[in-house]
Amino acid sequence: MSEMTGPASFGRVDTDGTVFVRTPEGERAVGQVSGAEPAEALAIYVRRFENLTVEVDLLEKRLKGGALTPDDARKRIAMVRANVHDAAAVGDLAALEARLDALTPLIEAKNEERKAARAAQNEETRAAKEAMVAEAEKIAAGTDWRGGVNRFRTLLDQWKALPRIDKATDDALWHRFSTARTTYTRRRKHQFAEQSAKRDESRxxxxxxxxxxxxxxxxxxxxxxxxxxxxxMQRWKAAGPAPREIDDKLWKQFRALQDTFFDARNAAQNEQDEEFRGNQEAKEALLDEYEPQIKPDADLARAKQLYRQMLDRWAEIGKVPRDSMRGLDNRLHKIDQSIKQREEAEWKRTDPQARELATDTARKIQAQIDDLADKASKAEARGDAKKAKELRASIDTYQTWLEQAERAAHDFGA
Structure with a gap:
């Protein structure tokens, strides 16, 4: 028989058809095939070994791919190990067991990966729930009575879609979220009840x-x-809104009553305006007559006399159309203001206190000039030309001030 390779090299067939497999512990019988060639007998048990190999391959693949939890992987390895150890198969059973042994560190590594992933997911979930709680509490403290309902519904759906985290943290966050939701619901109901009462009062x-x-x-x-x-109308605005349909109905009634009155008033006033159109023309003619004559700056007394005459005639004419009132009043006001401004200027000019102040200022400046002139003469007498020159220069300055003071006194009638 030629030398065998592969799994078959780990077995032999005795003359009586007994099939043996070699292991590190020694040789053991795995079965007997009578009346068959040794190669055929070995092939039967090699196929069993190959099936075990496929099982180990699949286990490795599932574990590396994360399809098994660490606990499930340990159980599966123990089961496959038992099958391999006592297997009625021919092949390198020790190598299969070694491959199974090599999976133990991989299980631990996968276990750590799962822990890290679970911790990261828990942290992400915790952060998401804390953000949702913060938003829920903000909504609960606000007054968005319509949008808040929809937002709470969305937040609740999102909350349910998230996985749970550690019980203590999850329960605490849910308690805050639920409390915020309950608070908002109660406040919203109270608000709507209050609004309903206000609308009834407004009605x-x-x-x-x-x-x-x-x-x-x-x-x-x-x-x-x-x-x-x-x-x-002010009371209507202050009353606030009534229930929508009723509010619209009442407003139409109120507006119709207003329109009835104001339409009638406008019609009557328009008719009256036409009656007053002649008065408008008379007052315009009166202004055209007196405006050129009333010149307060030239003769204040005459201007005041003419203005009084014009006002007497103005009153006798009577009312004018509404659309002409502003223009006529503006022209009349302009005349009145020109007289008042001139009166004010005249009063300031003849103010006794101001006149006395101007006169007194002129006297004081003159006294200062006289004093400086006396000092200059004395300086010249003792031969101090420099001092005399300085004093004469000061006199020139004071003389300018004196002229200004005298003009002011003259303007005040002094």
Whole structure:
């Protein structure tokens, strides 16, 4: 028989058909095949060895790929090891056991990897849940009564999709999240109940306003009723919103009452404006007549006399159309202001206190000039030309000031 290689080299067949396998512990019988050639008999047990090899290969692959947990891997290795150790197979069984032994450090490495991955996932989950809790607490403290509901629903779905972390931390975070959600729900219900009560109150106030406005709609007391409607509008705005459909209905009623009154008022005022159009023309003519004559800067007394005459005639003419009031009033105001400004300037010019102050200032400056002149004369007498020159220069300066003071006194009528 030729020399065998591969798994078959670890076995032999006795003359009686008994098949043996060689192991580090020695040779042991694994079975007997009668009436077969030795090669055929060995082939049967080699195939069994090859099946064990496939099983070890698969175990290695699953473990390296992370398909097995460390505990499952240990159990599976122990099972395969038992099968290999007592296997009725021919092949390098010791090598298979060595491969199984080599998987133990790999299990530990995979176990550490799983721990690290689990720790990283736990940290990521914890951070995500803490962020969700912080957002939930912020929403609970806020007043977004519509968007907050949807956001809480989304946060809850996201929370459920996350894995659990250690029980103590997970329970504490969930308690905070749940508390925030409950707080928000209670505050929201309270807010809506309060809003509902306010809307009911607003409804009653606006119904009362409509009731008050109803008789005013046909009033012809234009001034007072206009003020009444303005007051009602202020009360309407202050009342706040009623329930939507009711609020719209009440507003249409109130607006219709306002329109009825103001349309009638505008029609009456337009008719009246046409009646007053002649008064407008008369007042424009009056202004055209007096504006060139009233010249306060030239003759204040005459200007005041003409202005009084014009005002008497102005009052006799009567009312003018509304659209001409501003223009006429502006022209009249301009005349009035020119007279008042001139009166103020005249008063300042003749102010006794100011006149006395200007006169006193001139006297003091003159006294200073006289004193300087006396000192200059004495300096010249004793031959001190330099000192005399300085004093004469000072006199020139004071003389300029004196002229200014005298002009001011003259302006005040002194």
């Amino acid at each position: 009653a106030l606006k119904e009362a306003i409509v009731a008050e406005a109803t008789p005013l709609a046909h009033s012809t007391d234009w001034g007072q009723t206009s003020r009444d409607f303005r007051d009602l």
